[in-house]
Amino acid sequence: MAREPGWSVRLKLTLSYAGVIVISGAVLLLAVWVFLLRYVPDVGIRGQPGAGNLWPNFPDRSDLVVAFLPRVAVMLAALLVFGLVGGWLLAGSMLAPLTRITNATRLAANGSLSHRILLEGRNDEFRELADSFDTMLAQLEAHDAEQKRFAANASHELRTPLAITQTLLEVARNDPGRDTKDLVDRLHYVNTRAIDLTEALLLLSRANQRAFTREDVDLSLAAEEATETLLPLAEKHGVTIETSGDKATTVGSHALLLQLTTNLVHNAIVHNLPEHGTVWVRTSARSGFVVLEVENTGQKLSPQVVSTLTEPFQRGTQRVRTDHAGVGLGLAIVKSIAQAHDGTVKLTPRPGGGLRIKVRLPAGG
Template sequence: MKRWPLRIKLTIAYVVLTAVTGAIMLGLILLMAQPVTPVGTGSSVPYSSSAVPAPDRPVTAPADPGEPELVDVSGTVTYSSVLGNGVVALVVVMAVAAVLGWLTARRALLPIRSITSAAQRAADQELSTRICLSGPKDEIKELADAFDHMLARLERSFVSQRRFLANAAHELKTPVATQQAVTEVAMTRPDAGTGTIELGRKILASLDHQQRVLTGLFALAQNAETIEGRDTVNLADLTDGILHERIARNDEQIEPTSELDVAKVRGDAALLEQLIRNLIDNAFVHNAPGGWVSVRTVGTPTESVLEIANGGTHIDTTRSDQLFEPFKRSCFNRADPPPGSGLGLSVVRAISEAHGGSVTAQPRDEGGLVVRVRLPAA
């Protein structure tokens, strides 16, 4: 059933109230306009016997033929004129009430529009928005003040989380840099063999990746709404490389399949790589032994989609949204949960939203999960 806007409802209420009040007043006017002829009053006209035709039989003349007889005609006034004029006046008043009610409702709902606009801006991560509604201390003013208080608390909470993330990313840079230096020294030692040098190269590549991820997370914490320094990135290329790396250490004996079409986006390559890596790792780890993983990328003129599906245990559909919360996992009731920090999907959501996209998780009827990341196309 379609619900009418509040402005229309208020206008209808004004018109109905005016119509009821006008109808009551018109009824009272008609009631008071009933014909009542007090004694000795009324409009009278003289009676003339010459106006009456002569009868066929004799009649008795009035006792005093010199006095004219008076006849009362005040009862000939009817309600038709009063009723007609009253109905016309009532219709006019209802039309005026509709116009005035529409304007009054518009003015009365202006504070509500301010609250709605502030809520929409807050939904777009503009938590510094405040309504600051002025005027008398009525119910709407109390609602606006409560909303401002809520936004202030949310802003403090988000600022605290961003500061923590920035500090953590900054502090982690130091041990990563130390590990890089130690690895480089070990590789340049005179007694370093071929195996040591090859291992050092792999360690340096991994540390370089960690360094880029930390840099991206630090930038994300500093400016969570947008990603600066965006590059054109093909999700298919990133996904193909990460998938081959994961297949090389496929200890779970998972059977992967891929269908990678060109899907270009604008964003931070290191963060997008981390997003894909988290999703692929989750698909391999949270799976049944000897299970399967399907990876797809699809590009359209408006958006690029990354879809990763896997088999595994059944997941309650009512808990699918909880998977994106920190430290929440799909194995809610397992005594031996697979390894992991429980932050993978929460990081995926943060990165996708920072790129102007979204991520959804849909449990499969046969068990497992389908995760779709949608990002604006480049």
């Protein structure tokens, strides 16, 4: 927005300081003037001529005006100069931290997110503003790095099915007599994987933007729905699902929270023991928040591997199944949906193998 140039804050503060000093001095001198007038008569008492001059000469108010007013003018002028010079220096000293913050803002606007103000001194309003700005810059820098990493990984993941499709089509063109059934099956698999990846990216973007309508959602019902949907997959893998818990109502998008629950249960099924695995799905309501917990048996995981599982396209080599490897966004979507609902996700490895994931969300009405 184009705006007309105005006075600087430093000049405004300088004029304010000078004005306060001049007005204070004028009030003080006026008080002195009024005080003097009480003890100076309108007409002076002159001494009597003759011997002795028993009565001394006293000044009257006209004498006071002649003696006092010029000095008042000089004093006010001196106060004005002192106020302007002192106010300019004092305002510059007071606004120095603001100048550093402004320079850091310009650098950030030009794309330099690594700069920090690092304001020294004791804690005051400027120090709090500078520290808050440094925290914001650190978060923006981390978010920017995460977005760049995500874009690079997404480009790589999307390029893979496209490259495979191009290779299959070239093979088919160079070998017209080849049986097309196997080619069609492989193209169908690659195309389905590309569609799944694209839908996952769109869902992740939607969760990050928080572009959804909020309503009351019972996580226990979402857990039951997700379990029923994935029951055939669990039977195929020989996994038993056990659900328990109380009503746990939060506020958010039913579709996104159902997707969160489905991703957790699906992840627990496909990354389980080769046979006779178990998945536990539990919900609970606490004071001010609700909890959805999904736990599964499986191979032992190190804390280092677990700490990376919510990052996009992180699959942990010990947890990948060739038939349901997914697109590497399942738990990343869970984390984004939870954060979009002001919640948290905590992953911990089970001592006997497998994973425990606890989602904590604010309680609804």
